[in-house]
Amino acid sequence: MKDHQQITDDLVLYAMRELPETQAAEVRRHLNDCPSCRRDLSELNSDMAILALSSVGAAPPQRSRERLLNAVKAEPRRAKMFVMHRPWWSFVPSFAAVLLTVFGLLLWRENTGLRHRLETSQQGSAQHQADLERARLVLDALTSPQSSHFALVATKSQPVPEGRASYLQTNGTLVFTAQHLPPLPPRKIYQLWLIPASGSAPMPFGTFRPDAHGNASIILTNIGTDKQVPAKMFAVTLEPEGGSQTPTMPIIMAGA
Amino acid sequence: MSSATSAKGQSQVTDSMLISRIRAGDEDALALLHDRYAQVVYSVALRVLAETTQAEDILQELFLQLWRNPQAFDSNRGSLGAWLAVIARHRAIDYLRRRRPETDIEDVVIAVDTRVEQTTDRNMAIAKIRAAVEGLPAEQRKPLEMAFFEGLTHSEISSKTGEPLGTIKTRIRAALLTLRKVLVA
Numbered sequence: 001m002k003d004h005q006q007i008t009d010d011l012v013l014y015a016m017r018e019l020p021e022t023q024a025a026e027v028r029r030h031l032n033d034c035p036s037c038r039r040d041l042s043e044l045n046s047d048m049a050i051l052a053l054s055s056v057g058a059a060p061p062q063r064s065r066e067r068l069l070n071a072v073k074a075e076p077r078r079a080k081m082f083v084m085h086r087p088w089w090s091f092v093p094s095f096a097a098v099l100l101t102v103f104g105l106l107l108w109r110e111n112t113g114l115r116h117r118l119e120t121s122q123q124g125s126a127q128h129q130a131d132l133e134r135a136r137l138v139l140d141a142l143t144s145p146q147s148s149h150f151a152l153v154a155t156k157s158q159p160v161p162e163g164r165a166s167y168l169q170t171n172g173t174l175v176f177t178a179q180h181l182p183p184l185p186p187r188k189i190y191q192l193w194l195i196p197a198s199g200s201a202p203m204p205f206g207t208f209r210p211d212a213h214g215n216a217s218i219i220l221t222n223i224g225t226d227k228q229v230p231a232k233m234f235a236v237t238l239e240p241e242g243g244s245q246t247p248t249m250p251i252i253m254a255g256a
Numbered sequence: 257m258s259s260a261t262s263a264k265g266q267s268q269v270t271d272s273m274l275i276s277r278i279r280a281g282d283e284d285a286l287a288l289l290h291d292r293y294a295q296v297v298y299s300v301a302l303r304v305l306a307e308t309t310q311a312e313d314i315l316q317e318l319f320l321q322l323w324r325n326p327q328a329f330d331s332n333r334g335s336l337g338a339w340l341a342v343i344a345r346h347r348a349i350d351y352l353r354r355r356r357p358e359t360d361i362e363d364v365v366i367a368v369d370t371r372v373e374q375t376t377d378r379n380m381a382i383a384k385i386r387a388a389v390e391g392l393p394a395e396q397r398k399p400l401e402m403a404f405f406e407g408l409t410h411s412e413i414s415s416k417t418g419e420p421l422g423t424i425k426t427r428i429r430a431a432l433l434t435l436r437k438v439l440v441a
Binding site: 009012013016017018042043044045046047048049050051052053054055056057058059060061064065067068069071072073075 | 283286287290291294295296297298299300302303308311312315316319320323324334337338339341342344345346349350381382385386388389400403404405409410425428429432433435436
């Protein structure tokens with residue numbers, strides 16, 4: 001792609017019709033957007049005219065006029081138009097029609113743009129809805145009491161408590177699921193803890209009771225900003241009913 | 257009405273008026289424009305082609321095109337005479353290069369108002385231009401005429417004259433600028 005200076009250098013060649021078509025097309029594109037080059041070109045065309053006029057001298061043969069008029073007579077007849085001077089106000093309807101046409105075109109263009117934006121927005125919204133629906137189905141599968149949960153372990157081994165925590169600090173969301181939890185002793189409850197990466201004190205992240213099959217889950221959204229800290233690990237302890245502010249040993253499960 | 261009076265009356269009709277009449281299908285208006293500018297078109301084409309039959313063909317073709325499409329000329333684009341001179345040159349070069357006419361007649365805009373409607377004005381202007389061209393240094397005039405009237409590309413001129421391509425470009429541009437200054441002075 002040539003820059004402005006290169007196009008300027010080529011203008012004489014363009015005016016003299018010396019440029020190959022590909023380069024001439026490039027100059028034409030540039031001229032569409034460059035008033036300065038358009039002005040230069042029109043001056044160059046004037047130079048061409050001056051130069052051409054310097055060769056004026058020989059008169060054409062007398063027959064050329066007759067030849068032209070005969071050729072014109074052989075042309076298909078044109079509908080004659082009446083050319084007359086009209087008062088200025090007679091142009092008002094035409095002018096108004098042109099204005100209306102331009103205005104209509106502008107409205108049509110704006111309408112097309114809006115429709116396009118609406119379609120894009122609708123497509124985005126539909127995608128958003130689909131994503132939400134999928135997330136809801138996943139959550140249902142994880143948390144619904146009607147869900148069946150299966151733990152696959154090596155054969156001939158006893159299932160041990162295990163849990164899985166998915167924590168997204170940036171939007172304050174936690175999904176925790178656990179399996180094979182032993183039944184709770186009387187007046188006791190399981191409690192989940194976040195162990196901060198900073199090394200500060202563990203933060204309580206909710207209490208839970210396992211169902212008859214030893215399964216449990218916690219889903220937290222909109223966790224307060226005071227708790228949205230980088231996690232080093234999560235842990236589960238057994239606490240008195242109502243939960244604790246500090247974990248009670250021993251740790252039942254922990255995972256980094 | 258005497259013929260002198262008639263000729264005077266015709267000379268007062270501007271090119272724009274004649275173009276308007278051609279748009280309305282007035283063949284006499286085309287004949288008047290032919291009388292006014294046939295010599296310009298023909299002699300420019302003849303200078304390039306050096307062949308009278310082909311020059312006459314260009315003349316015929318150009319005026320027929322003006323008849324078919326008179327709106328192609330817009331008086332805002334410059335004077336009709338200057339415009340026709342440029343188009344005639346481009347058409348003749350197309351002939352010379354044996355290529356399909358590629359000059360879009362609506363594509364040429366003339367900046368300087370080179371008034372050549374009146375024969376007297378035209379003769380004076382042409383004499384002035386010719387003197388300016390002849391007054392150019394030979395090293396500028398020669399490549400300019402080779403490019404403009406012989407249709408040689410800058411590269412062809414360079415190999416023909418043995419001068420570097422850049423020098424040819426510079427001299428042609430300088431020659432055009434000199435002519436411009438002479439005419440607007």
